[in-house]
Amino acid sequence: MNKPTDASTLDMASLADTLISLQQADGTKAMLTQLEETLRSHRRWHALFDVRMLRARATLGLPLTGPLSDHDATVRSQLDEQTIAACRESGWGLLNDGQVSAGWMYLRASVPQAEVTQRLGQLAEELLANPADDADEDSYQPLQEILQLTLWEGLDPTLGIHITLMTQGTCNAVTAYEQSVSGLPPDQQAPVAALLVEHLHEELFDNLAHDLLSRELVSDATLADIRSAGGDVAALLTAAGGLADDPSIHLDASHLQAVLRFARICTDPAVLKKAVALASYACRLPADFQYPGDVPFADTGRSSRFFFTALLGHEEDAALAYFHEQAAAADQYDAPTAYDVLAVLAARLGRPADALSAVLSRPPEAGPSQPTPLAAMLPPLVELAHAAGAGDKLRAACLERDDLVTFAASLARDAAS
Numbered sequence: 001m002n003k004p005t006d007a008s009t010l011d012m013a014s015l016a017d018t019l020i021s022l023q024q025a026d027g028t029k030a031m032l033t034q035l036e037e038t039l040r041s042h043r044r045w046h047a048l049f050d051v052r053m054l055r056a057r058a059t060l061g062l063p064l065t066g067p068l069s070d071h072d073a074t075v076r077s078q079l080d081e082q083t084i085a086a087c088r089e090s091g092w093g094l095l096n097d098g099q100v101s102a103g104w105m106y107l108r109a110s111v112p113q114a115e116v117t118q119r120l121g122q123l124a125e126e127l128l129a130n131p132a133d134d135a136d137e138d139s140y141q142p143l144q145e146i147l148q149l150t151l152w153e154g155l156d157p158t159l160g161i162h163i164t165l166m167t168q169g170t171c172n173a174v175t176a177y178e179q180s181v182s183g184l185p186p187d188q189q190a191p192v193a194a195l196l197v198e199h200l201h202e203e204l205f206d207n208l209a210h211d212l213l214s215r216e217l218v219s220d221a222t223l224a225d226i227r228s229a230g231g232d233v234a235a236l237l238t239a240a241g242g243l244a245d246d247p248s249i250h251l252d253a254s255h256l257q258a259v260l261r262f263a264r265i266c267t268d269p270a271v272l273k274k275a276v277a278l279a280s281y282a283c284r285l286p287a288d289f290q291y292p293g294d295v296p297f298a299d300t301g302r303s304s305r306f307f308f309t310a311l312l313g314h315e316e317d318a319a320l321a322y323f324h325e326q327a328a329a330a331d332q333y334d335a336p337t338a339y340d341v342l343a344v345l346a347a348r349l350g351r352p353a354d355a356l357s358a359v360l361s362r363p364p365e366a367g368p369s370q371p372t373p374l375a376a377m378l379p380p381l382v383e384l385a386h387a388a389g390a391g392d393k394l395r396a397a398c399l400e401r402d403d404l405v406t407f408a409a410s411l412a413r414d415a416a417s
Contacts, residue, residue, distance in 0.1 A: 052086035100145035193262040232277040279304035295334035296326030353388035
């Protein structure tokens with residue numbers, strides 16, 4: 001990260017004399033060009049932008065101040081191009097100097113967002129690799145501004161959660177996810193959830209391995225074999241005999257429960273495998289630390305293990321039967337969500353008929369509804385019915401529910417193929 005030159009090194013009186021001489025000898029454009037070069041060398045990015053815009057107007061024969069609505073489209077287009085170029089130079093200059101928020105003000109309309117987030121990621125890694133003293137506000141501020149933009153303003157939530165994990169720990173990262181990420185669409189949540197799954201799994205693996213070695217429940221050789229094979233927490237538990245009746249705790253159980261909840265949105269098999277391992281660990285927690293979740297995940301460990309294992313292609317029938325049982329037994333308040341989970345799981349397993357059946361079995365909300373991110377993963381109802389060859393079933397339900405729009409959409413969808 002560059003450090004801006006101290007403004008005091010700019011000799012204002014000398015510069016003023018130079019500008020006056022250039023104006024008199026060579027005119028306005030030469031004078032403004034010299035001022036640009038001086039401001040650029042002193043990293044005075046805000047002032048540089050303003051002077052670049054003055055020079056652009058002068059070059060195009062426009063008034064140096066005031067509105068430009070009366071000028072033709074060609075001139076306006078040329079001015080727009082120079083405005084964007086000035087925004088880029090000042091924006092990148094400010095950002096590279098650690099003035100992240102100020103830089104974003106110029107870059108947001110002049111540079112593709114992906115370019116900005118890539119540079120923010122690089123800058124964040126530089127800052128994380130060289131942590132600042134808390135008392136050094138000038139060094140600490142850039143990372144805080146990156147966090148504000150990426151996480152709280154949604155520029156790159158995955159990077160924001162990564163920074164939170166590195167600087168504030170798992171607890172704050174879980175809270176930040178709940179507050180700023182959980183309302184995003186599933187495709188935006190998934191990479192953030194995956195990061196937390198991987199982080200928590202690594203934390204748990206290290207803590208568990210250290211404990212098992214210290215108690216001689218596994219050997220160094222066994223641990224080395226598990227690591228070399230890319231083994232996970234589940235492999236460690238198996239090597240130690242499961243720890244089913246062991247009172248030991250190796251991470252905050254509330255963090256485990258939260259991350260298992262976040263992981264339901266994930267689709268990457270590698271992430272799901274770690275989620276299964278985390279669920280396996282949740283199953284062996286002492287009873288006092290097995291906090292009940294929301295229906296149909298009241299038994300967090302068992303239900304999560306069913307859910308993630310099925311998504312990896314194992315025990316699919318058992319998982320569907322389990323969640324069907326949970327939905328059927330749920331009360332009027334929990335049943336809608338339970339049937340949503342069953343429908344989403346069936347759809348993700350490629351069983352559209354089961355998914356459609358779950359949707360049509362879903363009772364109406366008993367109170368104010370709050371859509372879950374998981375429910376957003378469900379394909380459109382008309383597409384589910386078409387894929388299941390069950391358009392007639394859907395349309396019959398539509399007539400019972402006075403839903404002529406979905407009835408017509410289903411009729412048209414089936415006729416189109």
